[in-house]
Amino acid sequence: MNAADLVHRLGLNETDVLNIYQFGSRVYECKQDYSSSDWDFIIVVNDSLKLPDITQHEETSTGFSHFEEESKYSKDPTGSAIIHYHSESVDATIFREFSFLNAINYFYIPAIESLSLQTIPHIKSKYVWKLTIDYKIPDINLAHNKSLLRRSFSAVSDNSFVKCRKKITLHPEQEYVGRKSLWHSLRILLFGCQVAEHNQIINFQEANALYKDIVVDEIPCDDLVFSSVPPPDNCTSWEQRAVWKWEQYKKKYTVMKNQLKSRFKSLAPIVK
Known part of the structure; x- marks a missing residue:
């Protein structure tokens, strides 16, 4: 896939497209195999381009849908200023320029990741x-x-x-999604600390070791925290085992999360 293919797939005119950024796991380079991974994009278009207003029927038939956070970044009464596109292989969020600028000013994470790509030559290319x-x-x-x-x-x-927590304890068939969410929770704090220190993300791979521990290896059985706390004998139902598994993740990673939150707090204090 290249830029021309992407623009054509989305039904856009290349002259209306200002910037195209890739983001997500392909940028973090946290996997060995991306054959089954989506392509994630932020696309910025001219303010003069009117994005379609999406009905519920169109969401299922065209791949386009409303962007759930549009109200936060867009005050445009004339129509959609941000829309989302999803297919089997592509996830793209399309911003009209003024909404993208709002997203930047509110430190919307994918926007900050996108702009950080611009400053690192081998990543930018x-x-x-x-x-x-x-x-x-x-x-x-x-x-x-x-x-x-x-x-x-x-x-x-x-x-x-x-x-x-919800995915692991309430929807065990989605445990993989839950583990990815745990990893994202920690990755975002690591990236936030980088932005607070350097005004940008300088190392997109900082959380990759955690990706292996949490997402790839699942529960690391050789870890003292887990191996010393086996499931109790009466933990037989999937609900009981799911809760037990969540408790093990919580024991291992809550301390790390709190340490990162404390560091982030010191680097980026909130002004009352």
Whole structure:
């Protein structure tokens, strides 16, 4: 896949497209095999381009859907300013330019990841597929921006941690999704600390060792925390085993999460 293929698939005119950024696991390079992985993109288009208003029927028939956080980044009464596209292999969020600028100013995580790609030459050449406008991450030395950074990244990290618990304990068939959510919870805090220190993400692979521990290896049986706490003999139902498994993950990673939160808090204090 290349930029021209992507633009054609989305039914866009290349002249309307300003920037195309890839993000997600392919950028983090946390996997060995990407043959079954989605391609994730942020696409910025001209403000003059009117994005379609999506009905529920169109969501299922075209692959386009409403972007759930549009109200946060867009106050446009004339129609959609952000839409999402999903297919079997592609996930793309399409922003009209003014909404993308709002997303940057609110430290929307995929936007901050996208702009960080622009500053690292070997990564930029691989993952920035089109760059017409060189947007900048807001100055993190300003106290107001530190507050916005911390609120944005911390909220998503906390939500991912809760999602992990729910997936593992209530939907054991989605345990893999739960483990990925746990990893994202920690990765986001690591990236947030990088932005607080460097005004950008400088190392997209910082959380990759955790990806192996949490997502690939599942429960590491040779780890003292887990091997010393086997499932109790009366833990026979899937519900009981699911709760037990979550408790083991919580014991191992809550301390790490709290340490990262404390570090992030010191680097990006919230101004009252």
